[in-house]
Amino acid sequence: MSAAYNYSTSVSEAATPRSSSPASMVSSRSSTSDSTKRMSISSARRMTEQNPLSSIDIQTLEANMRAQSLDTLRGYATNHYGEVHQDRPTEYVSKETATGYQVLREPAWNKGTSFTPEDRLKRNLSGLIPHTMETLETQCARAMKMINSRSTNIDKYLYLSSLKSTNTDLFYRLLIDNVEQLMPLVYTPTIGDVCLQYSTLYTRPEALYISIKQRKSIATLLRNWPYANPSICVVTDGSRILGLGDLGVNGVGISIGKLALYTGAAGIHPEKTLPIVLDCGTNNETNLHDPLYLGLRQKRVSMADQQDFMDEFMAAVKQVYPNMLVQFEDFDTEKAFGYLERYKKEKCFNDDIQGTGAVVLAGYIGAVNLSGVPIEDQRLVFMGAGSAGVGVAKQVMEYYTRRGLSEQQAREKFYLVDTRGLVTKDRGDKLAEHKKIFARTDNNGHQFDTLEAVIEYVKPTALIGLTATFGVFTESVVRALKVSVDAGGMGRRPILFPLSNPLTKAECTFEQAINWTDGTAIFASGSPFSPYTTKKGDSVTTYYPNQGNNVYVFPGLGLGAILAQCSRVTDDMVYTAAAALSGCLNKEEIQMGLIYPKVQRVRDASVVVAREVMKCARRDGVSTLPEETWVEWEEWGDVALTKWIQKQTYDPKW
C-alpha cells in the first residue's frame, strides 16, 4: 500500500498528515517544470553549440551570464514567478512496503551493512549490499577512518554530508559519539566556509529553498517537504551569516548545521527538523557575479518587501505546520530585532539574540564566581552592538535585575561600543533603535572613539566581543583589561569573551588571551579553540578554553518547548535556559576551571535545559499539555522527568 497524499494546488488547502518517510518518489512532475526543462535544454544546447567540446566551464558561464543568456536557465516557470501550480500529488511508498533500492536510498531507513539476514530477505536487499553484516560501531569506525584520511575540513564536511544523506542513523551515531571532533565540521567554524562556497559545493537538496518570487505559494512549498509534520524549523534569509555578512541563499548551510545539532545535541528526531532559507536576493557582489550562485540574482528587495515576505512565511507556517517551532537565525540586526518583536505571540525565538544571550549569561555567571570580582563591582564593555551584542547585554542585565538591582542600576554596568566608539546619547548620530536602551548619559559630553579609550575610561572587569572583526582585541586592549582588573586587588581575573564566529572573526585567539593576561583570563569564544600549553623552565601548564556557543542553549530550549507543547516561547523560558545551563557543570569541569560543560556532555546539558524550560513553560501558562500530565510529572520529580525526556529523544542504536 502506498502512502500517497495530496497537497493543494491552491495555497489554502490543509496539510495532509503523513506517516511515512519518502523512499522513492514515484513521480513528481508539473506543467511548469516541463516548460522550465524545455527551456533549460534549449539554452544548454545553445551553449553547447557555442562550445563544441560541450565542457561548459566557468569562464563560458561567466561570459554567458554577462550576455544574460543564463536568464533562461533560472528555475522558475515561464509565467515568471506566479503561483506554483502542481497538478498531482507526490506519491511515496511507506516504510513497511518499501523494498530494494527504495529502502537503501531513503537515508531514514537505510542501515547499510547492518541489515540482518532476515531484513535482507524480507526487503529484497540480497546482493544489493556487501555480504558481511556489520555492527553500527564497525560502520562508525569505517566512517571515522574516512574522515581522518581527508585533509581539509571542507572535504571532511562533504564526506559527512554525504553520509547524512545516505544513512541518517549512522551519521548521528557518529556525530553523537565524536561530538568534540565532528561538531566543528558540521557547525562553526567549517559551516562558515561551507556557506561561503555553497554554490560550488552544492550536490543535493537538503532544505526548503523559498524564493520571494514564489511568495504566493509558500504553503505549497512547505507541503512539498517530504517528512510529515516537522516540530522545528531553522529559518534564515542569509542576510548575516555568522560574522560573514550577507551570503544570500548560500546561508542555508547555517540552517542545516543548526538542525544537525538539534538532533546531535538534543535528540530531536531528524525527520522532525526542517531547514529553510528565504531568498530575497543578496547584496553580496561576489555571489551576484558568480555564475554558479544558486539564489535570485538580484539585490535584496526593500525592507518593507522583506517584511511582507516574512509575514507571508509566518502565516503559511501557521497554516501548514501549526505546531512547528520557528527558530530565526542569522537575520541582520534590524530584521532580527524587528521580527522577534513582531512575531512575539507566535511559536518562535531568535537564536542570535536570545540563544546567544542565554549562553553568555550562563558562562558569565560561572565566570564571575571564578573572577574574584564581586558581581556588584563588575563593569562590562561590549565591543559590538548588533543583535548578539545587545541581546547578550539585555540577558545579563536581567540577571542583575533579578538579583535586586533596579533597571537603571543594572543598565549602568554596561558600556556598548560600536564602530563609532562608546554608544552615548549625545554622540551626534542617529542611534539604531535597539542600541538606545544602553546609550550612556554619564559621559559629561566626552566621546570615546576607540576601544582603548573606552577601557581607559571604564576600567572594565569583563570584555565581550561580538563585532565579527578578527583581532580587535589587540595586545594593548587585553593588557589594559588586565591592568584594570588587577587594580581592584590581588588574585582577580579578567573575563574575556571573544565570541564572534567563525574562528576567522574571533576578536582574539585563546593563545593571545593567555599570553597577554599571564594565564589569568577567564576565556570563552564562539567557535572552538584548542587547549594551550605553556612551558616555563620545568613547569608545564595547560589551559582549557570554553566554547560559549549557543549550541548549549538552542537545542535544549527547542526540545523543552516542543515537549511542553508550548504555544510560544517566553522570555522567562530563555532566562531559565541560561540559569539551568549555569548549573550543569560536574565536579571535574569545575575543577578544570570551566564555565560550560565539556562539549562531550552537551546532550546531558540539553536535557537539563529542556526540563527546566518545560517547567517554566507551565509556570508561564504557555504549555498546552493537560493539567493531569503536569500533576503526574510533579509527583515524579526532576529525576523521573529527566529520564522521561531522555526516553523521548533520538539516540540511534541497533
Ligand SMILES: O=C([O-])CC(=O)C(=O)O
Ligand atoms: O552559529 C553559531 O556558531 C553561533 C551563532 O548563532 C552565530 O554566530 O550567528
Ligand SMILES: [Mg+2]
Ligand atoms: Mg547565528
